[in-house]
Amino acid sequence: MASSRQIELVASAWLARRDGNGWSAHDQLQLDAWLQEAIAHRVAYLRLDAAWRQSDRLKALGAGMPAGRVPERGAWGLTPLPESHATPSASGIDAGPPVRSAATDRSGSSSRTMYGAPKSGPRRRLRYAAGLALAVLASLTWGWRHYTAVEQSSYRTAIGGLQDVSLPDGSVITLSSDSRILVTLSRNERHIDLQQGEAFFKVAKDPGRPFVVSAGDRRAIAVGTRYDVRRDAADLRVIVTQGVVRLEPDNGPGGRSQPTTLLPAGSIALASDAGVVVSSDSVQQAEELLNWRSGFVSFHDTPLASAVAEFNRYNVRKIVIGDASIGTLRVGGNFRWSNADSFVRLLELGFPVRAVRGKDTIVLKRR
């Protein structure tokens, strides 16, 4: 049994590798295997991963800092924490944004590391005089604006609606019927919160800004690829038609830990409370499930109950199966989802089915 220190070393090595370039599906398999080996492995991994994610917030300090320079220690203008037992309210932490209060500190004594300068020792530092103060201030204003420039917008469609949303980064989202998303674009991440329904994502490549679709307690992450995420109550379906998507639990408060799944093109992943099931079909088959984008739904040997549910996603006037025994009939074909009437007429022609048409519903009964 390895010591906890050794386990921590291995865990950190995995995380660092994953953070780097060239992380492959094979690497992921090996990592998964290691994580499965012992709970101690998983615990160490999750802890370091959480810490590393926390460190993301250091970006708040980077706002306004010239690129390529590492600021001096303590040059943050944050007042020290009170003794560890004090209550938060007693803390002397000021209300202003950290970078602004840092301005005065840094313009006074500016010494920092600069890249591109000749390096002879490990602590090579260039000394700057007060002349830098102005430049720092200028870039500070720019940087602060840049940092706070988090764009957020929400989009929704009514039942039967279909909408293309073009994002400033070049990505295009196709929003399906009765769906809702919240788009947050920041410097380090493109975050889409799929609050309801289904959407197809054509992601523009930007390795520095992962494209994260979160839906409930899961996230599907891509760099540049095409995929579809659909949310049904607690269940989630992810279809990948190009590139690779990483499906992982969103370790928010209380995050249940479930393994990360890598989905190559052609994957259809169904995630529920029980876990994730992935079927790998051809990309063509995967695409077929996404015909809704051009106004169609496709069925192959599909139980009538599922086909009806599919139609109901797009139509206010719901089809109701009035007789459980017909729900298992198998149907196939391509249908325009906006035209439920013709679907029902075809059913009446080819199946022992009779439709009772009301104002809000079409009830299907056995003939």
Place this chain on the structure above:
Amino acid sequence: MHEILVHERALMRYLLRSWYRRDEIHDLRQDVYVRVYEAAAKARPTMPKSFMFTTARHLMTDRLRRARVVSIDAVGDLDALNVLIDEISPERRLSGRQELKLLTDAFDRLPDRCREVVWLRRVEELPQREVALRMGIGEKTVEKQIAKGMRLIAEYFYGDGHAQHGSRHHAAVDAGHGDGDGQQQAD
């Protein structure tokens, strides 16, 4: 996981106060997390913090029983284990600003090179390869520094670095694996 990690500082203080062998504290902490994790997989504890401390106390008691030689000190300490948990460490919910301060402190405590790597990777968001180029070091070294940065930030941010001071052993391990200084010429 987060619910548990926010209490690491308190847990470490508790372990340091109660356990007589500093070099075992890192292991103890891991054991506590493993137990809590196992339990949480079955049912989420309603009071994660007290559950964690109770677990810690059980583990220490177990260890004492198994140890062949029990020092008088240790037995004396064991009584202290029964102190009400909330007296030991009052609940501290940190504001976002305080967390940021804690994080910057953790960051500032990193060794120079590690700090540079973390800054370039995390704040400037350069890929590891780019970081290596900028700093004129190998990519492997960058990866190692990042691994080290993660461990140290976790230690400082969650645990206040108690385990660091408590254990010489860790320092030795770090010098062997974490630091890429020796490799720089080779890269």
